Amino acid sequence: MTDYVQLAQEIKELGKQAGFADIRISDVDLSHVVERYQAWIAAGFHGDMTYMESHGSKRYRPDELVPGTVRVITARMDYLPSDTTKDWRDVEKTRAADQAVISIYARGRDYHKVLRQRLQQLADAIALKLGDFGYRVFTDSAPVMEVALAEQAGLGWRGKHTLLLTREAGSLFFLGEILVDIPLPVDPPTSNHCGQCQSCITVCPTQAIVAPYQLDARRCISYLTIELHGAIPLEFRSLIGNRVYGCDDCQLYCPWNKFAQPATLNDFDVRHGLDQRTMLELFAWSEADFLRRMEGSPIRRIGYERWLRNLAVGLGNAASEFKGRADIVKALQARLDDSSEMVREHITWALAQHLD
Numbered sequence: 270m271t272d273y274v275q276l277a278q279e280i281k282e283l284g285k286q287a288g289f290a291d292i293r294i295s296d297v298d299l300s301h302v303v304e305r306y307q308a309w310i311a312a313g314f315h316g317d318m319t320y321m322e323s324h325g326s327k328r329y330r331p332d333e334l335v336p337g338t339v340r341v342i343t344a345r346m347d348y349l350p351s352d353t354t355k356d357w358r359d360v361e362k363t364r365a366a367d368q369a370v371i372s373i374y375a376r377g378r379d380y381h382k383v384l385r386q387r388l389q390q391l392a393d394a395i396a397l398k399l400g401d402f403g404y405r406v407f408t409d410s411a412p413v414m415e416v417a418l419a420e421q422a423g424l425g426w427r428g429k430h431t432l433l434l435t436r437e438a439g440s441l442f443f444l445g446e447i448l449v450d451i452p453l454p455v456d457p458p459t460s461n462h463c464g465q466c467q468s469c470i471t472v473c474p475t476q477a478i479v480a481p482y483q484l485d486a487r488r489c490i491s492y493l494t495i496e497l498h499g500a501i502p503l504e505f506r507s508l509i510g511n512r513v514y515g516c517d518d519c520q521l522y523c524p525w526n527k528f529a530q531p532a533t534l535n536d537f538d539v540r541h542g543l544d545q546r547t548m549l550e551l552f553a554w555s556e557a558d559f560l561r562r563m564e565g566s567p568i569r570r571i572g573y574e575r576w577l578r579n580l581a582v583g584l585g586n587a588a589s590e591f592k593g594r595a596d597i598v599k600a601l602q603a604r605l606d607d608s609s610e611m612v613r614e615h616i617t618w619a620l621a622q623h624l625d
Contacts, residue, residue: 372515585619
């Protein structure tokens with residue numbers, strides 16, 4: 270007979286060998302989050318992310334998503350670049366107004382590929398010990414409630430910004446799952462350690478965290494610069510500043526992220542100088558430049574049109590410190606005949622910030 274307690278411990282060790290910082294195990298009962306999730310969808314807080322509601326109960330019933338599932342192996346992988354200095358939060362908070370701010374997680378290799386490969390490596394290692402078993406690996410690629418499962422498994426607690434937090438590593442990590450048909454012992458949840466802190470709520474530029482543990486994605490800069498396919502609403506453009514792909518503010522100001530850990534894999538090291546680029550440099554890229562340089566990057570999935578849209582907004586907001594700066598105005602004017610109506614609209618808005 271299989272010793273599942275021993276197997277669970279071996280899986281955790283194998284997970285660390287595969288590059289994960291921590292591995293925990295959850296059951297599949299997420300009934301306690303269903304009402305909150307359905308209320309979130311009913312409020313329209315998911316915006317244009319229609320996939321959030323398109324899978325019905327499969328999202329909170331893993332055993333319906335993958336029949337036969339009885340446990341979820343949930344994993345976290347740190348992504349702070351390996352050469353990050355101790356003052357990294359101060360560096361991120363003081364970016365110049367003409368510098369392109371790209372969310373830290375997106376400066377290296379596409380995490381989907383990295384985690385999927387490592388999760389498969391872990392599943393293969395389990396099979397060598399156990400023999401054939403039923404499983405599927407996921408990483409932000411299917412209707413899986415990752416944070417809820419990770420919280421239930423004791424990997425951390427849900428912070429007021431809705432991201433998972435740990436005492437050991439803050440929140441700068443990715444999550445991935447293996448849904449399995451093995452009756453492993455489950456890990457207990459941990460306690461919440463946000464206390465009275467409201468830093469993430471207070472600092473959010475667009476006030477997207479409408480209440481503790483409740484995010485209106487339609488206001489979130491990550492949503493506006495990544496998920497939103499159309500024009501960025503006028504009311505949010507000036508609030509986006511120079512954030513051209515994602516936003517880390519709620520994490521930068523979270524006290525727990527002083528414990529954020531550098532990645533053990535070099536996949537998340539910065540590529541193409543994306544931690545130092547100016548918006549003008551990136552705005553000058555042709556579509557061929559963008560596709561070539563962003564190959565293997567999560568940024569590539571937004572496409573060139575939204576890339577230019579975001580940069581145009583950022584260059585418009587650079588007027589806060591560099592109003593009317595000749596090189597910025599010239600670069601914007603040079604793209605006024607862009608084939609995309611949406612890009613032209615945002616360029617026109619940006620020029621108005623500098624010339625009005």
